[in-house]
Amino acid sequence: MNDLHDTRRLSADLDRIETEPYYEPVGGEVALFEAAWASRVPVLLKGPTGCGKTRFVEHMAWRLARPLVTVSCHDDLTASDLVGRYLIVDDETVWVDGPLARAVRTGSICYLDEIVEARKDTTVVIHPLADNRRILPMEKRGELLRAPAEFMLILSYNPGYQSVLKELKHSTRQRFVAIEFDYPRPDLEAKIVVTETGIDASTAERLVKFAAMTRNLKGSGLDEGASTRLLVHAAQLMRHGVAPRAACTAAISLALSDDPEMLTAIDELASAVF
């Protein structure tokens, strides 16, 4: 029984980030994050998909030398998935911490990615952690976990979704300091693509130009333009010998739309730069 418990505890070490994750700051977000961490205020990251939110969190965890626990939220994720549950081992019940409890115990940074996807009952455990109480009530164990100074809660959220059922409640969002993310400036974005993939600068610039063109289409049939992540994918394909146009179709166009006319238009835009 103790083994099980120990392995779960030990895994906090596995969450530690050893090498610096590459991140290119675009504004004052690093300083802002550090200030929030120092003053024990939780942070809400807003921004479109693939613009670097997760990478930023990894980078900050490394910078602050804290373990990072990431939970990708989905619509079946409940409060007890986050807090923990009893398992049966050899006719005995054993408590196993969920990722949030683990993060609180070990003073880690806990990152709940796409929080609006999770079930509404998760707010029950997030709220007391996110205000000045900084506690995690574990009802099933009758235990109250107090977060150490190093613990930090981070949520991410994409405001571009159009579903009214996927809006963040005010009682939740007003507990957080918000940092807004957007796609980086063209020169910076090209630099990121080069650093991530090792592709030549001129190809990276063209990819960035292509991305800007797809972003012009937002609202005209596209919900989002090509993200920095998609550019990195395309560049990786090119690095492995895929022809540029084919790489753009596979990594970008098809990822953005299923509408045949839109696909044609995006492919034509790719042909404007490649």
Next chain:
Amino acid sequence: MTSAMRAADVLYTQAELEERLDDILCAALSSRRSAAAIAAGIAPLPRAQQEFVLGWAQVAAHNVAELGYQFTAQAPQALALFGRGGTEKWLLHALDAYDKEGLYPACAALKDLAGFKRRTDAAGEGVALTEVTRVLELFLRGLAGRRLQLEAADDTWTDTETIFLPERIACYTSREQNFSLYKAIAVHHWSQARYGSFNVELGPALAAYAEPGRALAWLNLLEAIRLESLVGRSYAGLAALLAALRPELPARLVAARERLSQADSSIADSVLLLPEFYPLPLPEPFPYMGSLHPQRAAEVRGERIAKERRALYTELEQLRQTAQAERNESQAGEPELDVDSSFDTLEFELQIDGEEVTPPEEVAKLIRSIIQDFGEIPEEYLLASGPGAYAAEDPSADEAASEVGESQAVGGRLYDEWDFRRRDYRKDWCVLFESDVLPGDPGYVAAVRVRYAGRIAQLRRRFEALRGEDRLLRRQTEGEDIDFDAAVEAYADCKSGVEPSERLFVQRQRTERNIAVMFMVDMSGSTKGWINTCEREALVLLCEALEALGDRYAIYGFSGWTRKRCEIYRIKTFGESYSEAVRGRIAGVEPRDYTRMGVAIRHLSGILNEVEAKTRILFTLSDGKPDDFHDGYRGDYGIEDTRQALLEARQSGIHPFCVTIDEEARDYLPHMYGPASWVLIDDAGQLPLKTADVYRRLTS
């Protein structure tokens, strides 16, 4: 030939044409058949097409005069149907028939235009503009720059806001090539607007020449060369496309290209080169080149400049006021605005008192459009004194008519209206009347149901999938009952030494949707005709889908004529079922007067808030901006009042959402509804099919 080309842009007159046709076709003409009728057909064509017809008429008449006669008689129609390439093929096909079968089948072939079109269409080589409009529009929108409309026309040109393209291109044997030509035409004319081909007044420059038409043709060519190299700076692929379609440049033009391909080259450089090239024989125009109409482009540009200058001034004034409010007292004078811009990339940096500000997207678009027209933001645009000659319209013009409380308020409800200039409400400003829509054709809904039968079945299936029903979830970690199957398995696992699952419970999950939605339908006069048809069909499809889903819904129409007669038309209330009477009212939805949106939103929000529901949605179907007759509602006032009404709705817990078909919606809807709460449907015909989809996405 040279003398004919001298007057490149001057049309042949009918008399000139008649004379030449008489020459060419003399053997086929008689007292009953004169060349006059044919000449009349050819006279309105552009000069290049006239030349084309005369040239080929000679070829055809060379075989036998009758063929030349038949060809010239049909040529205008053939050109309209097939374009130049297709017309050539049509004639060659007839000449083939003549060689093989003789005169009679050849004439029959020439007369059978429809048959030839059918056959070439079936071969799938030609491309019609309608097939590719959307792709091309999206494509151009992706390229930076002002939004351009595409329209079919006989003459290919652009006025800097609309590109006129041929209705059909069938110059090449493959669809890809024909599409490429469309794309090249679109790119070339986009680049005229993007790189400022009309940014100087061309009239005087051309008038200096003896043959302005010829000078214009040369200028068009020089511009094509300049634009190709500018396009190539940012979009190598597009320059390659253009270059592949045009013939090799003669040495002199290659030298000119050196001068025109500088990064900062402008239309002025092309004008400067004009004297050198004017006397030379004109080469064949590039296939993607259309004609230049400097005068008409200048008119459109002039209107736009005036409009955008006013708009920018209003926007900057707001930014300035915000900055002023945030300043501390030690700073004197007006906040200082500065814009650094690049014509090359259309990027810009807006600074207020030396601090960078990111303006809203609409303002950014405005600034980029102005940069396209001037190469930069002119200094005087940034002055606080504003554009004297373009002073904003007087807002208080209708102040005099503000006494309310007259007899017309009987039976109406009074609503406040937001005046953004006062930053306060005008009390009891609007009088609103509610009434039922008069029922229309009782068979209408049934007919729509039949027409969209397949689609409705599909919608119902999709919506049923969303429907919240009690579900028994098995193998849960917690729940109100034991899942015996899982328990037995777990017991067996335990006994055999395997780790058992902890998912041993069943849970009854109630995924109740609990949504109430109010559909607010634009019944203003501007929806007349096709849009109204689409709106009604959209309502039928929505009702069918919502019946499957079980969300509570109501439908109201709105219109009005000044603040004293705002009308709300009941189509379906929340309490009513989708009955025969409701169907009749849907059929009876018809265009009325104006679009005073604020008061309608306030009234319908009130009704919506009386419904007990967890999520309340106010869903607007609209075709344009808020607008009303004569009392200053049009423009900013209406937009701000609507925005305020939506803010009130939002504060009371309603989610507003808008589906519109107004192409300009991007300019004001984000401001009114917020960035993610609206959808633009490009084509009204898509409204019935898309609206239900939008609703489904919104609530899942």
